[in-house]
Amino acid sequence: MTTTLQTTGTREIQFREAINECLRQEMELDENVIIMGEEIAGGAGREEQGVEDAWGGPFRTTVGLIQQFGKDRVLDTPLSEAAFIGAAIGASSTGLRAVAELMFVDFIGVCMDQLVNNAAKMRYMFGGQVKVPFTMMTRIGAGFGAAAQHSESYYSIFSHFPGLKGVCPSDAYTAKGLLTACIRDDDPVVFFEHKGLYGISGPVPEEPYVLPLGKAxxxxxxxxxxxxxxxxxxxxxxxxxxxxxxxxxxxxxxxxxxxxxxxxxxxxxxxxxxxxxxxxxxxxxxxxxxxxxxxxxxxxxxxxxxxxxxxxxxxxxxxxxxxxxxxxxxxxxxxxxxxxxxxxxx
Amino acid sequence: MELDRHGLLSLYKTMTTIRHFEERGIPETGQRGMSASVHSSAGQEAVPTGMCANLSDDDYIGSTHRGHGHCIAKGVDPKLMMAELFGRATGPNKGKGGSMHISDMSKGMLGTNGVVGASIPLAVGAALTAKVKKNGKVAVAFFGDGASSQGVLHESMNLASIWKLPVIFLCENNGYAMSTPSEYGVSTTHVSDRAQGYDMPGINVDGMDVFAVYDASAQAVARARAGEGPTLIEAQTYRYYGHTVFDNPLTYRSQEEEDHWRARDPLKQFRDVVIPQGDITAEELDRLDAEAEALMEEAVKFADESPLPAPVELYDDVYVDYPVDMMKRGVNMSV
Known part of the structure; x- marks a missing residue:
């Protein structure tokens, strides 16, 4: 893909690696960045058996993070989206910059209230007293024979809600630059990863960079x-x-x-x-x-x-x-x- | 319980301020045609008072739709609250929140909340921040018996327990979720019984007795600060009025029941316990009542004299950073 926004750098990495690199760099740069979600490390609680990172995320986008940052900042959650998405919003309102992963956007129904009624509205309802620098990473996309509850591309509904921002990267370069922007942004942003893009490689600068939100x-x-x-x-x-x-x-x-x-x-x-x-x-x-x-x-x-x-x-x-x-x-x-x-x- | 004279007077002052705010502020709000969605916590004063006496401004609370008492107990200025109820620009939320969203981040008040149970994970998140930053703060999630049936509470208790977060789940069981009695909506005898399912202490206290709430809260806060994890407290209390000012509770409960609970009024109980001890006189408490009454007079005046927000302020604070043009582009607004 040719692009008018491409910067210098010839190193090619995959979309999934670009996401992982961004998370690692942002966690290195800012100790207030934490990440939580289901299976983002995997095998949680089995440290004594030598398990640190069974999966590194269902699509290996969070691989290696728990070894580097420890389980206080890389939190494997139980299957409780309402609680952990809500907790990530609460943490982001009180001094952290939390990233939470919703494994598939199809699961949004069980935690939509936290995103729509708290994350999107808190700053407004509170008259500007609070910032909610929260990023929700989630997955979209059909084409894998995964049927109707693991394949939808529900980004449009999020764009409907005032108070939320949303981005859909299309390649490794935009994945890293936009995820960096999401994490550093002071508003809640949803980052949509298409499952069909993970293996696509492209040139990505090694250093952190930001692509502006709101720009095509x-x-x-x-x-x-x-x-x-x-x-x-x-x-x-x-x-x-x-x-x-x-x-x-x-x-x-x-x-x-x-x-x-x-x-x-x-x-x-x-x-x-x-x-x-x-x-x-x-x-x-x-x-x-x-x-x-x-x-x-x-x-x-x-x-x-x-x-x-x-x-x-x-x-x-x-x-x-x-x-x-x-x-x-x-x-x-x-x-x-x-x-x-x-x-x-x- | 170790409360000195000052501590005792402070408890009573908080309770009488809450009572006066509810009794004066709610009808005044109604007279100004502002909102039907205002919920009185009269009768429940001992619960936030007993809990928040154990907290500092640095600790956090998440609150409910019936949250005026939580705000006052956490130190939010009743004058500013009154302005918020009246929809004035001087309210802590600049007129964008009203009764169900009052917040004051400078007091660790993470908002009253219009969705039942929705603030519970926010308090869990504040506790997570405290744990990650190791700053010794604690968070309290206030909720009612109605919210005790919400899935998000159960997810949050489980999460807080496995992560040993410094959070207290405080259920104000006032007997009713709107008109639905708690004995119908709650499967266990007590909400506090549910603590067992999440491996945390469950304490059941008389929520009309501020000293009982204070003691249970002190224990739970100490446990949280020590890094030992969450506690579930259920305070048995009573809502003197209907769900909002518009329903007549006698359509679903008896006068005898109301009389029974009003006879156990938390302010009256406080007087009955403290005055005979001889250190504090009835006159001192009467004076605190009079001060609360005068404060409400002042608050109503302050709110009435405060400016309304300019209509154009409706675009402010939707985001930290977003083009305002995108909020009104093509929809033919007048401002």
């Missing part, structure tokens, strides 16, 4: 249509753009990165040039990031549009189990290509 980036310049990708869908949009280029169709691809705040200006500017918009979004379509962006573009740059703002998203169904259906559920290159051609009357 253009990853491919073009003139005929603007494709906005979110998380892994940025890759789908790029692949479609490469195919279309062979036919002389020139797509601009924007990587949204931030789902709250949303960088409307960046999108508007592109649409003013291309006159067409397609949002490629793995979340379901109703009241979604895709519908939000389409409605804003229609309101704000209506006169520039040569075609209706359009969406390629998951359907309004849960994620199915069988690959035969799951492959159809996920937005893919072909659906994007067909939609581009439809907007261009080809």
């Amino acid at each position: 980036r253009t990853v491919r310049e073009g003139t005929d249509v603007t494709l906005v990708g979110i998380s892994k869908m940025t890759w789908t949009a790029l692949a479609a753009a490469e195919e279309l280029a062979k036919e002389g169709i020139n797509c601009e691809v924007i990587d949204l990165l931030s789902v709250s705040p949303i960088d409307y200006d960046h999108i508007n500017e592109s649409v003013q040039k291309t006159h067409r918009l397609i949002v490629v979004d793995e979340d379901t379509p109703v009241c979604s990031m895709a519908s939000e962006i389409c409605s804003r573009v229609a309101e704000e740059v209506f006169d520039y549009l040569d075609a209706p703002p359009s969406r390629v998203t998951a359907p309004h169904t849960p994620v199915p189990y069988s690959r035969a259906m799951e492959n159809e559920y996920m937005p893919n290159e072909t659906r994007v290509i067909n939609t581009v051609k439809k907007l261009l009357n080809l």
Whole structure:
């Protein structure tokens, strides 16, 4: 993926390693940073049997942290999301900078109250008396045959809540830079990791760096249509753009990165040039990031549009189990290509 | 219990301040058309008073929708609280919180809370901060018998127990969750029985007796500060009024029951115990009552004379850092 934001550095590491490196560096830099979650070390309480780190996280994003920082700052939790997400919010309100991991975003139902009624509202309800520098890391994404309770891409619902911020990195570089920004930010932020990105490698600077929250980036310049990708869908949009280029169709691809705040200006500017918009979004379509962006573009740059703002998203169904259906559920290159051609009357 | 004369007078002063705040502030708020969601803690004064006498400003408490007493006992200024109830810019929450969200971080008051049970893990988190920073602070999670049935309490007690956090779970069992009697909603005889399930001490005390609450709290706070972990205290108390000012509790309980509990009034019990001991006179306590009454007069005046927030302040403090444009872009606001 080419990018206008890429910095120097040629060392390539995986998305999962970029997350791990960020956590380690931020914990080294600030002793107030703690992390907690289910299985983030693994085998908790078995130190006497020589177990320190059975897993290092269900996806190995927290590997090695407990050895370096100890169990006071790397806390394996029981299966109690309401309590530990709430405790992380309470800790973040009283002097720590807590990171908590919700294993899959599908599990949000059991702890949504803490996020929505406490984290998002405390500063406001308290008249600005408190800062809640809390980061919730969680996982999204279908494509693994994991069915409807381990595969959803619920980022849109979080963008609905005033008081929360949210980011969806798309590669190793944005993963490290955005997670660093989340941890250092004084507001509660949700960091969405797509399971399909963990193994993807890319150049990542070794030193800590911050990518600004609330900023999209253009990853491919073009003139005929603007494709906005979110998380892994940025890759789908790029692949479609490469195919279309062979036919002389020139797509601009924007990587949204931030789902709250949303960088409307960046999108508007592109649409003013291309006159067409397609949002490629793995979340379901109703009241979604895709519908939000389409409605804003229609309101704000209506006169520039040569075609209706359009969406390629998951359907309004849960994620199915069988690959035969799951492959159809996920937005893919072909659906994007067909939609581009439809907007261009080809 | 080792309370000197000053300590005793301080307990009574807190209780009478809470009582006067509830009796005066709630109807005054109603007269100003501010809110239906104001919950009186009259009758329950001994519980926060006995507990918070064991805490300093550096310790934390998480509170409930019925939290005026917790605020006052933790040192929040009743004048500022009254301003908050009246929706004034001078309230601790600048008029953004009201009765159910009063907070004062300078007093370790982590907010009254409108969702039953929701503040419990916040107190656990404050205790986690204390443990990580090794600063000797403790946290108290106040909750009611209704919240004792919320899953988050049970998760929080388990978490606090396995991590040996310096937190006290303080259940104010006032007999009712709205109109639902606790003997219906709680499966065990006592909420405090549930401590066994989480390997922590469970103490049941008379919540109308400030000395009993003080002693149990002292024990639990000492245990927490010593790094020995959490305690569950259940204080049996009584809510003199309905759930809010608008319900008539006699639709679900008897006059005889109310009379029985009012005869055990915590302020009256205090007088009955302390005055015969001879060190403190009825006149001194009467004077504290009069001072509380005068303080409420002053608080109502302060709140009435305080400015309302400017409508444009509605955009403030949603975040530490976020573009205000994003909060109102395209939605045709007037400010």
